[in-house]
Amino acid sequence: MTKYEMILSVYHTHSISVTAEKYNYTQSAISQAIKSFEKELGLPLFKRTKNGMLPISNTEEIIRELRTICDAENRIADIASNLTSLKNGYIHIGTIKSIAYNWLPSMVKNFSKKYPNIHFKISMGSSSQLHDKLDQNEVDCIFVSNYLLPDNLEFYPMDTDELMLLTARNHPLADKLKVNLTDIKDENYIYSEDGFDFEAGGIFEQNDIHPTVLYQLDDDVAVQKMVSDGMGISVLPKLLLSNPPFDICIRPFTEHYKRTLGVAYLKDSELDPATEAFLEYVKEWKSNKGEQRR
Structure with missing residues (x-):
């Protein structure tokens, strides 16, 4: 009193x-x-x-x-x-598109059943944009890969995702079941949101591959449309290609380039109860996802 x-x-x-x-x-x-x-x-x-x-x-x-x-x-x-007491709350999540399309809906839906008064805002962006948003406290956590992850972020790995080659159906490389990275060195390339700053660019640089970039887009769906129209090839993560909207050919590389996806948050930060509860649920969701595979 x-x-x-x-x-x-x-x-x-x-x-x-x-x-x-x-x-x-x-x-x-x-x-x-x-x-x-x-x-x-x-x-x-x-x-x-x-x-x-x-x-x-x-x-x-x-x-x-x-x-x-x-x-x-x-x-x-x-x-x-x-x-x-988690009666109310607000969580702002940042995420790359592949996770937004495939993992987040079921995560948020099931978490909301347990905590119906916790509200979400979900922002999509490139990996670099999401790193910046988290660093500036504009979001509570981000779903990204661990590639080039800043040192001030804590990362909880959830699954791996393979990088795949996209070509038109009538492209010569479509006849192969697997494609060697050197097969694309002279191809016209369409790159998407992260450009060559992240995984695909790192793989090309390591192998001294310098494709000719004809088009730069910030939308992965538009990239797939241009590929299907024979305007060039591209490399996108498999998780993003589970239900492609256009008629394209998707092939793995013989080297099987993979990345690790997960959730990241600021180290040594004091998380609010809603975000803490959600991160705990993410770990539970990942564990259940692994059980379903067995």
């Missing part, structure tokens, strides 16, 4: 003793709270009469403001209680 609540109780009951008994305080503690606040104000609030403690004239506005302060403090306490 705050001193403001004590003062309001005395205002309504006109009695220090009744307030003390109601809230299990001594009369001395109630009197001291009133005197302390009167000293802060530089004026008295009450006068003792045969009818009890009555407010001094023209102090009604002060009493109204004290009531406003108490109401606000109670609302803040309720909000904090809801957040710490």
Whole structure:
């Protein structure tokens, strides 16, 4: 109980003793709270009469403001209680598209069954964009690969994802069941959101492959459309290609280049209860996903 609540109780009951008994305080503690606040104000609030403690004239506005302060403090306490008890909450997730399309819907849906009043905002972007958003505290966690992951991020691995070659159906490489990386060194290339800054670029650089880039797009679906129209080849993750919207040929590399996907969050950061609960659920989801494969 705050001193403001004590003062309001005395205002309504006109009695220090009744307030003390109601809230299990001594009369001395109630009197001291009133005197302390009167000293802060530089004026008295009450006068003792045969009818009890009555407010001094023209102090009604002060009493109204004290009531406003108490109401606000109670609302803040309720909000904090809801957040710490997971009755309410808000989680802002950043994610690459392949995970947004395939993993996140079931994760969020099942988590929401357990915590229906926790709300989500999901932002998609390239890996570098998501790293920046997390570093600037614009999101609570991000779903990305561990490739070029900044040192200030904690990463929980969830699964691997293979990089695949995309060609038109009538492309000569479509006749092969597997494609060697050197087979594409002279091909026209269409690159997507991350460009050559992440996995595909790293593989090309390691193998001294320098494809001719004709088109640069920030949309993976548009990349697939251009590939199907014979405008070039591309490399995209297998998880993104589970239900391709266009008629394209998808082939693995003989080297089977894979990346590790998972969830990342800032090291040594104090996560809010909603985010902590969601990350725990992600681990449970990953464990169940592994069980289903056995």
